[in-house]
Structures are given as structure tokens and as C-alpha cells.
Amino acid sequence: MVTGELKNRIDALWDTFYSGGISNPLDVIEQITYLMFIHDLSEMDDQKIKGAIMLGVPYTSIFKDKEQCRWSNLRHMPAQEMFNTLSNEVFPFIKNLHDDKESAYSRYMTDAIFKIPTPQKLTSIIDEMDQIYDLGERVDDADIRGDIYEYMLGKLATSGDLGQFRTPRHIIQMMVRMLKPTLDDVVCDPACGTAGFLVETGIYLRQLFEKELLDNEKLEHFNKHMFTGYDVDRTMLRIGAMNMMMHGIENPRIAYKDSLSEQNNESEQYTVVLANPPFKGSIDASTISPDLSKVVKTKKTELLFLALFLRMLRVGGRAAVIVPDGVLFGSSNAHKGIRREILERNRLQAVISMPSGVFKPYAGVSTAILFFTKTGHGGTDKVWFYDMRSDGFSLDDKRQPVQDNDIPDILERFEHLETEESRERTEQSFFVTYDEIKANDFDLSINKYKKVVYEQESLPEPAVILAEIESMENDIQISLSELKRLL
Known part of the structure; x- marks a missing residue:
């Protein structure tokens, strides 16, 4: 469950997209998903490199000859260079990442479009995403990325034309x-x-x-x-x-x-x-x-x-x-x-x-x-x-x-x-x-099939209820008299 500071960070990221003119929730989720995917590719590749070194086995990085596409290198570039690299190199790279051109990934990435409008917006978005990842690492949750993604999908606040909506x-x-x-x-x-x-x-x-x-x-x-x-x-x-x-x-x-x-x-x-x-x-x-x-x-x-x-x-x-x-x-x-x-x-x-x-x-x-x-x-x-x-x-x-x-x-x-x-x-x-x-x-x-048990409720006698009403009425009259005296 995304709450507190992490929720506020994701909301701020979402607002950055909106202020940049990307207002369709699905477009926002798509763009964030692309960036999350690029970040996670880098992290996954780093882990495989470390594992290969520990085991003494060969491993060829997916970023071989494409080191500029690695998140750690990308995020330290000047704004314009980062923007150009993402648009002209990283997106073509992830589109052609999968060897099987008939795979689901290849089919649905072929028309992936980079929509972040300016280098300045991209810099803000990358900075906010790094803060989200840093904060997420400090949260004791085995699947914090899943929680983040789930929260973003929750931004799809209306059901579709066919009546479909997200299952919790x-x-x-x-x-x-x-x-x-x-x-x-x-x-x-x-x-x-x-x-x-x-x-x-x-x-x-x-x-x-x-x-x-x-x-x-x-x-x-x-x-x-x-x-x-x-x-x-x-x-x-x-x-x-x-x-x-x-x-x-x-x-x-x-x-x-x-x-x-x-x-x-x-x-x-x-x-x-x-x-x-x-x-x-x-x-x-x-x-x-x-x-x-x-x-x-x-x-x-x-x-x-x-x-x-x-x-x-x-x-x-x-x-x-x-x-x-x-x-x-x-x-x-x-x-x-x-x-x-x-x-x-x-x-x-x-x-x-x-x-x-x-x-x-x-x-x-x-x-x-x-x-x-x-x-x-x-x-x-x-x-x-x-x-x-x-x-x-x-x-x-x-x-x-x-x-x-x-x-x-x-x-x-x-x-x-x-x-x-x-x-x-x-x-x-x-x-x-x-x-x-x-x-x-x-x-x-x-x-x-469920049986309901009706419990008998014990109520006061009518005379007792009437006496309580009269007592309340007397209190009201006394209060009204006091109010009139003060006026």
C-alpha cells in the first residue's frame, strides 16, 4: 500500500506530466512505465554482472556498445543530451531489445512513442523518479515496485466502455x-x-x-x-x-x-x-x-x-x-x-x-x-x-x-x-x-441460505419514556427563559 511521503512523490510526478501537457492517464502511465522499464533493465543488468563475477562465469551485458542507454549514465547527462539520447537511442534500443520479433513485448513496443515534451520536463521527471526509487528502497516491502505500479494504475479512476475496472x-x-x-x-x-x-x-x-x-x-x-x-x-x-x-x-x-x-x-x-x-x-x-x-x-x-x-x-x-x-x-x-x-x-x-x-x-x-x-x-x-x-x-x-x-x-x-x-x-x-x-x-x-438471528430488545415502559420526554421539555423551557432574560 502506497502511503505518506511515497504517495506524495508519485502524485508530484503525476502532476509534472500534467503540467507538461500530458493529461491522458494512460499516456502518463505508459511514459512512466517506459522509464521504469529502462531503470529496471539497468538494475537487472548490474545484478547479472555482479553475479557473473562472483560465480566466475561469462556474461555479456545487454548494454554492450550501448552504455549511454544505461540509467546510471543517462540520468547524469545534461538536459538536452539526456533528451536526445532517450528519444533517438534509448527508445529504439528497447524496441529492438527482444530477439523474438513475434513476442508480446516486440509487438506492443513497435509503436511506443516518447512523449515527454521538453528537456526541462524530462530532467524534473527523472529527478522525481530517482527520489521515488530511493524512498522505495527504504520502505520495508518485498514488492514496493508492484505497490507503486498498482497505485499508478489506480489513477485510472473510471471504468472503460465495456465496464472493466482494475481489480484490487x-x-x-x-x-x-x-x-x-x-x-x-x-x-x-x-x-x-x-x-x-x-x-x-x-x-x-x-x-x-x-x-x-x-x-x-x-x-x-x-x-x-x-x-x-x-x-x-x-x-x-x-x-x-x-x-x-x-x-x-x-x-x-x-x-x-x-x-x-x-x-x-x-x-x-x-x-x-x-x-x-x-x-x-x-x-x-x-x-x-x-x-x-x-x-x-x-x-x-x-x-x-x-x-x-x-x-x-x-x-x-x-x-x-x-x-x-x-x-x-x-x-x-x-x-x-x-x-x-x-x-x-x-x-x-x-x-x-x-x-x-x-x-x-x-x-x-x-x-x-x-x-x-x-x-x-x-x-x-x-x-x-x-x-x-x-x-x-x-x-x-x-x-x-x-x-x-x-x-x-x-x-x-x-x-x-x-x-x-x-x-x-x-x-x-x-x-x-x-x-x-x-x-x-x-x-x-x-x-x-443465511439465517438471521433476531435478538429481542428490551425497551423501557411507555410511562418511563414519557417521563424522560417531560424532563427534557422542562430543561428546554428553563434554558429558553434564561436566554430571554439575557436578551
Whole structure:
């Protein structure tokens, strides 16, 4: 979480871009991302040089014959020379950095444009970024760069035309930890945006399988084949590709694709789907893939994406996806149909209802997380429900840290579901049988099954209340009389 002086520094950097005439938040994030990427390339190369010297092994710097592009050299140049070097040498250098010209990085860096308007603005921006990095190194946070980047993405304060908006990082982390991906998985987010789900999955796997990733075969799978993301916003794709590379995933499969259209014909390709798909309104029926329409006859994107996840998963594949509350209890044939598909023909494990403030200030919509496995032949015998009341932050637009946080409890209980069998419906989590859900038109709203305990409140006798009112009235009259005397 970015707070205090670090937050103020990033805000100041943002204002510098605005004062320089770059007012589109996506343009600001792109330019900062390019500079962060150049800085991190230099730092990464320095570490590899030191490691090679310690191990006594050869290493060829990526800045060989391009030392002027190294951050430590660049930032000490006079303003005009720095400006010219960045524009004429550094940007062409990073555009051609990747050997694989078909990689996501190469595709989305080809049209990268240096937009900082003047040498003076560039100097101010570089100075502010160095202060941010220096301050970040003094903060006790294992992923301060991720926090900084997350805070910048939070500047995208409005959702897109399709109803997509940024998923809070701590919610993504919870979903990843509950799904427990492994190095053998193939992970997809068909509405990836800035690739937050894929990045957090990569961080989780690196932390858990650090030694295993020393194996060349596993590392190649991790870098080139494990992660796939699609989106229809090319700017988001560029940021997503760089976001993944800055988090150590060298060649992710990040591509432009309308996931719900015939353009996407992928079937049974992935073992894990993690997503928060856009769920605003409906789309043109003529663009919807016929395969999806066979599963659920609708134009609502939130229902079509669920059908897509089932199609893209291999048998045995697992999904953790965010849906609007309406998916849980909607009464249309399409709503009932997709819920029946997940429950009857596959295995639904859990429904976590989240409070409406989780996505503020971007949206106030109530949402839930569905955890299910594709089986093709059923398997749902009971479903675990959890009523999340707090995620560790205030549920208003400010989203300040608070003490109440259900996420640790969710993780602990999900890890030991056998102990949930005895939980009552009056508690925050409990099981509901498949038969009961089916009898209720496959309704997945927790309020359908939660029992509320009404406590009888003891009130004073009417005569006592009346006496209190009379006493208050007398006090008021005395005060009024005193006021009149003073006037």
C-alpha cells in the first residue's frame, strides 16, 4: 500500500506530466512505465554482472556498445543530451531489445512513442523518479515496485466502455492463493487489462517454487508458455506486456483478441483461469461466438464469459472469477442456465460474496467470486459460502486501511473446509447442499441460505419514556427563559 511521503512523490510526478501537457492517464502511465522499464533493465543488468563475477562465469551485458542507454549514465547527462539520447537511442534500443520479433513485448513496443515534451520536463521527471526509487528502497516491502505500479494504475479512476475496472491487488492475491497454481499449469485471463492476475500468479509461483525454477525446462515453460492474456485495448496490452516483463516473465502470450467473438476459437487449452471480466450491459449478438450461444442464449457479457471459461478450460481445469451479484440470483433463463451448467455439469466449490465497496472509487457494484472446476459430468455435492464483510480497507471512496479484514479468515477456512461442516447458517461461512441449491432455481446468493438471528430488545415502559420526554421539555423551557432574560 502506497502511503505518506511515497504517495506524495508519485502524485508530484503525476502532476509534472500534467503540467507538461500530458493529461491522458494512460499516456502518463505508459511514459512512466517506459522509464521504469529502462531503470529496471539497468538494475537487472548490474545484478547479472555482479553475479557473473562472483560465480566466475561469462556474461555479456545487454548494454554492450550501448552504455549511454544505461540509467546510471543517462540520468547524469545534461538536459538536452539526456533528451536526445532517450528519444533517438534509448527508445529504439528497447524496441529492438527482444530477439523474438513475434513476442508480446516486440509487438506492443513497435509503436511506443516518447512523449515527454521538453528537456526541462524530462530532467524534473527523472529527478522525481530517482527520489521515488530511493524512498522505495527504504520502505520495508518485498514488492514496493508492484505497490507503486498498482497505485499508478489506480489513477485510472473510471471504468472503460465495456465496464472493466482494475481489480484490487489484495483481492487478486487472495484468489491466487486459494486456487494454488503450480508450475505445471497453463494460466489464462481472457480479459487481462494490465495483466494483474497473471503478474500475481507469477509472483506467487516464484516465491513458492524458487528452486524448481532453476530447472531450464520449467523456467522456459514459465517464461514462454504458462501465461496467456487477451484484451481489446491495445494500450492496456502494451502496459500489460511491460508489467509482466518487469515482474520477470520474459515472453508472455499477451495478444489482441475479442474473447467472446468467433475470433477466439480456443477450447480446452488451459488448466487455470483467473479473471475479472467486464460486465456492463450487453454486446452485439452478431459478434458472439456461436459456441458460447449454444451454452447460454444471451447478450450479457458476464454470462457469456462464464460460458467462455468453461470452454477454454481443460477437464480438471480450475477457475476463480469475479462476477456481479446479479449472476448469482438473476431469474432469466440465461442466468439460471449458466448456473445450472456450472453446478450440474461441473463442480462449483465456493461462492465468496464481497461488499459493494471493494471496487470503489471505480464502481460501487456488489460482486462475488466463484471457484469452480471443469469436469464435464458434474460433481457438485455441496457449495461453501462466505460472507466477506471487510477486506482490510474502508468501503468508501478513500479506501483507507482498517483493522477489520476477513481475508486471512477466508484463506484459513478454505484451507480446512472439513472443519466447516458443523458451521451454522447464522455464521459467516457455511456449506449448502447441491439439492437445496437446485430446489431454489440454482440461486447462489448467500442471503438465500443465511439465517438471521433476531435478538429481542428490551425497551423501557411507555410511562418511563414519557417521563424522560417531560424532563427534557422542562430543561428546554428553563434554558429558553434564561436566554430571554439575557436578551
